Amino acid sequence: MDALDPDDPRPPSQQIASILRAAILTRKLTPGAKLPSGPQLVQRYGVAKATAEQAVRMLREEGLVVSRKGSGVFVRERTERPVGLRPHIERSFEARNVTIDFAGLSGETLHGAISEPLDRIREGRLRPDSLAVRLLVPDDSIPWHLPSRADDLSDSPAFRKRANRIMERHSLAIVDAVHELASLGLVSSATAQIRTFPSVPLFKLYVLNGEQAFFGYYPVREHELELDGESVAIWDLMGKDTTLFHHASESDPDSTGSQFVSQSQLWFTSLWNSLAKDYRP
Secondary structure (H helix, E strand, O other): OOOOOOOOOOOHHHHHHHHHHHHHHOOOOOOOOEOOOHHHHHHHHOOOHHHHHHHHHHHHHOOOEEEEOOOEEEEOOOOOOEOOOHHHHHHHOOOOEEEEEEEOOOOHHHHHHHHHHHHHHHOOOOOOOEEEEEEEEEOOOOOOOOOEEOOOOOOOHHHHHHHHHHHHHHHHHHHHHHHHHHHOOOOOEEEEEEEEEOOOOOEEEEEEOOOEEEEEEOOEEEEEEEEOOEEEEEEEEOHHHOOOEEEEOOOOOOOHHHHHHHHHHHHHHHHHOOOOEEOOO
16 A cells, blocks of 8 residues: 655545545455554554544545454445445545536535535645536526426426525535635636536436545425415425435446446536536526
8 A cells, every 4th residue: 555645735644544545445455355453554654543543533434444343444345325425525625636526406415515625725735736516407497397386296486496596505605615716826727617407307416536426316305385475385306315325436447336437427427518508697
């Protein structure tokens, strides 16, 4: 495994976690494999015991490894599993060239997850060479089949207007924050774009650095909303209730994880370059 880089501004614990993470995602450490023990990490990287433990804790929080009492720490048997998005978004910013593609309803979850690494760039704690964020959201200017009114399954223009306000609040905030980094000269190339497409996705998708994909279905729920002063029952898509599953590219391009990531990127890019159009507030 790689040695620590004395010129890397990240703490040693983050560097060790990054090295181990890369080994797991590229299958140098295969599912079920045992990680080096704490003393082995201390000796290999010349760090304190607490530093090695912190590195392993990061991987555990990301769901990449599990601890077995009395046996050690092991790579999870499956990489396709429910996960939390935030730690993976934050780790993706350790790359030199950061790309984040999102397809879904509003970008609300992404807005929350991306705030911390953007703050770290402002503070000088992270400095990628480039950052590119692309967001695909549904076109609110045309009728939607879902979400819909619960009584007759008809489109609700008032709901579309409400959904657009939520999208703008979160997605435009991401765009503004990324462009601010470029204007301050903190990232050599920093871009963020929103495009709309003529459909409402029944799922959300994130592709990070072309290497990891997170996918989850929107559960459909009926609930009451105040729309134009009227209480309306809506069949809604519940983004906050979505369970995300993580797929990672591996050294084998034909593996399930590698194929899922590459096909997700292909789907996103094909839609971005064909039916999608730039969003203008």
